[in-house]
Amino acid sequence: MTTRRSDGSYDIWLNGQYALRDFIYELTLEEALDEISYRAQATIVVTPDFPGMRPGQDVRVVGVPYGSSEQIDLLHPAIVWQCENSYERADRLTVTMYDRTIYLAKSEDEFVFPAGMTASERIRRYATGWNIRVGDLPDTKVKLAKSIYRAETIYNMIMKDLKETARKGGPMYRPRMTLNGLELVEIGTNPVIWSLEPSENVMSIMQKRTLEGAVTKVKVLGTKDAGDESAAQVLVIEEGEYAELGTLQKIVQDSSYQSISEAKEAAKAMLSGIQETISVTSLDINTIRAGDKVDLAGSGMDLIAMTVRHELGDPGKMVLELGSPELVRRRFYMNESV
Template identity: 55%
Template sequence: MSSEAYRSYEVVLDRRYLLGDLVEGISLEESLDEIAYRATVNLLVSDDFPGMGPGQEIRVSGIPYGGTDMVYLLHPGVVWECENSYHGTDRLTVTIYDRTIYLSKSEDEYLFPAGQTASQRLQKYAADWGIELYQIPDTVQTLSKKVYRTQSIYAMLSSDLKETARKGGSLYRPRMTPNGLELFRIGSNETVWVLDPSGNIDSITQRRTLEGTITRVKVLGKEDNPEAATDVLAVESKDTELYGTLQKVVMDSDIMTVSEAVTAAKGYLAGIQETFSVSAIDVNTIRAGDRVHLARSGMDLIVTSVRHELGRLGKMTLELASFDYVKRRYFMDGPV
């Protein structure tokens, strides 16, 4: 595609090289399964190309859908990978991540006492790793003692945020912003875009399945004696008459009381698993974790993944699910 299609976007290297006329394609991708926002930029290498290599600072900016002024779409970013290809013309494909990638790629060990919150632990990670913070809310729920052996900083933070959710707290996702790392509460975006099947949506696919449905949850206490039955702290059921008994057994060392067990059990209960795949006109500021409204359905849904194909006639592909689905799939599941 001609660079004319990207006049509404800027790719700036090292805060001084504007690469706009060399851009042949830009995509942005993000998922709740990963921490970092990723851009892929296709460039035409000219004689006056400044050169590019992993580790350099880079940003992607653009005019938002319906707007007039440039905003940062991915900033601060780092060049992570470069791939040159020669087929008559020299072209470069660049993979860019926002700087949360360092939390995913860097490992450490920590010992945390009981009684801290995820916000307090994030402040410790940030202080040790020189990470600037921005808009860190009080996550409220106090966490259990944790011994984190060698693993990524993101894995530790993710564990803290999952325990917060299991104990009845809000759902949070780390996001890098130009002002520093923030904890974004899932679905709390101020602008909620409306997706309309008769308007801005090209196609929509709805999927419903009993795979993953949970209608009864049994929460067990800590296993103190391997020769004896484990104490049952709570049993919660829902919709067994509709879908049958599909039971999940939970043994979570972070759950210490019956009240916490009941809260956790209710969080695991899951009816029919429903997700949506949407192809639509691009709204380039929509991020994973944002809430959108599906017109005519009355449903507010959470973006679990997004791919933006930027350009004058940009397109986006969204994966959507309910808030409850997101809580179960991304905050309740996994090792406990």
């Protein structure tokens, strides 16, 4: 007889017809700020009455939130993305599921946007072009520079728009797919802020400090015409803790800045010293998402969940990588790449 983790707290619904609770051996949920889609992975014990699963099927993961007694959707709307069969004393199926933002990360298109549009206006344009329903979409307010996107994924385009918004002093936003449609969630504005107590629900804490990723000098260059062999004009140079930490220089060449003062503010925001992150392993609070603010008792810091891994069970376990809002802005929103 195979031991199964399922205890009634969690279930997977397949095509809205089949409850797979009795087949679940292991179930995890994972999310990171540098990835768009919430991901679930389940190990399923295959028996004669198992209905079978294949890529492309609709799926939803439900569970009872910490401190509650009623099930809610933890991953929905979602899709079966990958299935792997294996045999080791029992037939098992490993299933990878994503929320439906995965299609934005895997689909390419091209768009040309004039200057003056906001990120939220552009998202409505993407949604119209791809027949995507839009849910809660706050006004991001910051006017963006002209953009020409050629053969890029929709996710890349959205993140470039959101990064430009943040670089120009706007809030940090994260796209999420909900039952209401594609939405934008501002980082750190979750209405419920969970407290992690080292003396109660925390199993271990690891604090890391490093110069990897530190920036003590920023040089902002102007753009130059193609074929021009001369060096680009230096618009702004901002210096930070180079005397104490050494010179770690970042070069920025961004045509979206509309003035020297705007470039100067962006350069200041890129300066950073010693990088500090905190990894916490604790009893699971299954509703914490990447981008949520978390209270770590005794830290004296505002902390944002940068990566989240929920190992669902009773009791479950979660592993969080936490960083300050300033670190999140520098690491995920001030860089050029997606």
